[in-house]
Amino acid sequence: MHQPASAIGLQYWLKKMGYPRLIIAGFLLFLFIMAPITGSDLSTQITNVINRFSWNAVLVLAMVPMIHSGCGLNFGVPLGVLAGLLGGTLAIEMGFTGPMSFLMAIVVSTPFAILFGGGYGALLNRIKGGEMMVATYVGFSSVSFMCIMWLLIPYKNPSIVMAYTGVGLRNMFALDSFYAGVLSKFLEIDxxxxxxxxxxxxGSILFFALLALGVWAFLHTKTGTAMTAVGSNPTFARASGINVDRIRILSVVLSTWLGAVGVLVYQQGFGFVQLYTAPQNMTMPAVAAVLIGGASVNKASISNVIIGTLLFQGLVTMTPTVITALIHTDVSEVIRIIVSNGMVIYALTRKTEGAK
Structure with missing residues (x-):
């Protein structure tokens, strides 16, 4: 007995969207409906979701190039974050303020991103097939190494060094005199x-849109097509004359640079810089967001980035106020951990699936 065309179409869209994404989207919709009922201001909640999306979207975008080249999910994104932190702190150390400090932070972080990404890519080329496992430890070790370097690098700017010794950087410092809100307040609609x-x-949304358009355009160039070919079938790509190792390193460098820019965008929205072990906390939310958006370990698109970041940041933003008001217990962190780790497990068990 043949199924009706409508039933076949529904099954197709359910499979294409993925049950986890539908469940999360449904739960987020429930939170939005319940927000006014629990006494929360819906407009304020929407503002918070949009803000968090604009802060985090570039970091999630950093996942795309490495996924396209077959290097898997970028659990080594702390390398890019560290490049961005070096760029930001050195720009401040050199005395730049306002929008120029943000621009110089990107400029200064770029060579660090190229250096870190090149070395990271060369390492991943030596352990093909185990990239994600090694990337995790690269992230841990690099963050630990920089915990030492933040104390040893001879920064002198009183705004960022430890007040009582004048040696080493503070764990956290404000950006009010530097690039806080430089994008968020540009063309702001209040x-x-x-x-x-x-x-x-x-401004933050337009900046992300510009970078997303750039990544999309790059992936449609000859080099970008070669990158996709390497990720889909490295044997065929090598037979076609593509230098697989070089393309993989290029994708890692691009991901690392996007991670550096992404943390600077996050900082200007957040208004603070966090150092030492903080970069390690940037990995799982970015990985989970792109997976929630429909990506897998070998396929990702700009739409995955946008959808995933909105869903993930929506959950992180809405859960504390709505669920706490309903059950009088704050379980936001528990839900965030379940969603983050659950989506990673889901993706790793479905290596051939992904959004078309």
């Missing part, structure tokens, strides 16, 4: 004057 608690960080 609807508070008309009675709606909604603020849209237009």
């Amino acid at each position: 609807l508070n004057p008309i009675g709606i608690n909604l603020v849209i960080p237009t």
